[in-house]
Amino acid sequence: MYQETKDRFTTMIDFFNSIIPLKQEEKELIRQYFHLRSYKKRMFVLQEGDVCQHLNFVLCGCLRMYKDDENGSPHILLFATEGSWINDLDSYYQEKKSLLNIDVLENAELLQISRQDIVKLYLNAPKFDRIFRILTEKNLVLLQNRMLENISLSAEDRYYNFLSNHPDLINRIPQVHIASYLGVSAEFISRLRSRRARNPLMGN
Amino acid sequence: MYQETKDRFTTMIDFFNSIIPLKQEEKELIRQYFHLRSYKKRMFVLQEGDVCQHLNFVLCGCLRMYKDDENGSPHILLFATEGSWINDLDSYYQEKKSLLNIDVLENAELLQISRQDIVKLYLNAPKFDRIFRILTEKNLVLLQNRMLENISLSAEDRYYNFLSNHPDLINRIPQVHIASYLGVSAEFISRLRSRRARNPLMGN
DNA sequence: AACCAGATCAAGAAACAATATTGATCTAGG
DNA sequence: CCTAGATCAATATTGTTTCTTGATCTGGTT
Structure with a gap:
């Protein structure tokens, strides 16, 4: 009956399934606790100073998480597109005011889960503890690699690496933002x- | 010492004073409970789906409050410029998710008061109950007149009325938005x- | 039936904002 | 004192809004 909404969840269920296969009732919990929300370009999903209320899974669109420095220039920590997560875990779990901003580069649809609901989810289906552990470990590894690149590679190599690791993003994200992600100037x-x-x- | 910030509050204090004269301590309360915040063009002050956290008094700039219909086209309920208010009272007082958006058409500075603080303000200075009652009554009357115009006048007359009632806004706000406020097509x-x-x- | 107010759709022009490029000059570290 | 890369300013390129115009459609009047 509620076919359209159901379809949206499929992407997420597939995502979890690829980490650990889910039972029917676990799939139901996802439908129950996650909520769909649409954001238009330039909207904020999280603003500096607010407490992060949701974990965000991206169904479609493109977002960035960044911090503004004293001069107001953004430094991008993360891009997220369909099938990935974008969260300030520190603010979410510790209920701290966030130092970060998450905003929308391309109209997006997110599946969100609140702090209260994720606690229920963990209680009702401990498998999700493991799923999120694995997920977070993967992200940690990715971040570690990126960190390593950042301290060891030249700006030029970092850019060419970005090109080969994210060929999809090049045509989607203005290069000012990519510069800000890599920590180099746009002119460079x-x-x-x-x-x-x-x-x-060059660069091959 | 804190002269600049002080000056910002003068506009608001004058505004309240013109409704009912304030005592010194009441002026202090305003300085205490309202906070200055700047918004750049295109930023959202309130997003559909969020709970409205502040009442907003406009010091400078220009904003709109609107609702998106199913096709995503906006229908503008209200414009606000320096010296006026722009609020979703329903969402603010009832702590409901808002159906409306408030965004910035021209860089703006707002004085904002949170739900908790306005309660304190009413407690500490009951005069503000009366001030906000009067303010809201005035807005209700304005809205009623606009409603009446909308159901009784032709699109053409509504436009010419808008011109004479808001000559200032014509040069400030793109005419698509004015169309959306009047409920006519931009082409018209x-x-x-x-x-x-x-x-x-014509139209005089 | 023909008319009028106004909507909708599509295409183009004009105005403006965002992005990308380029040259010139500066700076810190090897 | 070189090199990698930053910063600043000017310009070019591209993309987005906004406005205008013509063509066609619609639902209520006379």
Whole structure:
């Protein structure tokens, strides 16, 4: 009956299933505790100073999580697109005011779960403890690798790595943002590109 | 010492004073409970689905409150510029999820008061009960008149009325938004204008 | 039946905002 | 004192809003 909403959950259920297969009743819990919410471009999902109220799973669209420095320039911690998560865990679990912002680069649909509900979810289906543990471990590893790249590679190499690791994002995200994610200036990326345009062999 | 911030409050204190004169300690309460916050163009002050956390008094800039219909087209309930208020009272007092959006058309500075603090304000200075009652009554009357115009006047007359009632807004707000406020199509306004340009006597 | 107020749709022009490029100059560390 | 890369300013390119115009449709009047 409520087919449309049901379909939205499929993506998420597939996601969890790929980590650990779920039983029917566990799938039902997901339908029960997660809620769909749409955000338009430029809307904030989380603003600095607010307490993060939800975990966010991206069904479609594109978002970024970032911190503004004293001059107000953003430093991007994370991009998220369909099938990934974007959360300030510190603010969410500790109920602290967040230092971060999450906003929408491309109209998005999220599945969200509140702090109260995730507690219920863990109680009712301890399997999710394991699922989220695994998920978080994976993210930690990714972040560690990125950290390592950041302290060890040249700006140029970081950019070329980004290109090969996220070929999809290049055409979707303005390069100012990619610069801010890599911690380099936008002009620098521009120069790399034009250098490569003249000499197509570079960076391979 | 804190001269700049002090000056910001003057506008608001004058506003209240013009309704009922305030005593010194009541002015202090305003300084205590209201907080200054700046918003840039296109930022959201309130997003559909969130609970409205503040009453907003506009010091400068321009904002709109609107509802998106099923097709995602906005229908504008209210514009606010310097010296006026823009609130979803239902969401604010009942702590309901809002159906409305408030966003910024021109960089703005707001003075905001939270739900907890306005309760304290009413307790400490019951005069504000009366002030906000009067304020709200005035707004109700304005809204009623607008309602009446909407059900009784032609689209053309509504537009010309808007012109004479808000000559200031015409040069500030794109006409698509004015159309959405009046409940007519943008094309229709465009035609009125070009008709009048050819025959300058119209609509007087 | 023909008319009028106004909507809707599509296409183009004009105005404005965001993004990308380029050159010039500066700075810190090896 | 070189090199990698930043910063600043100017310009070019691209993309988004906004406005205008013509064509066509609709539901209620006379």
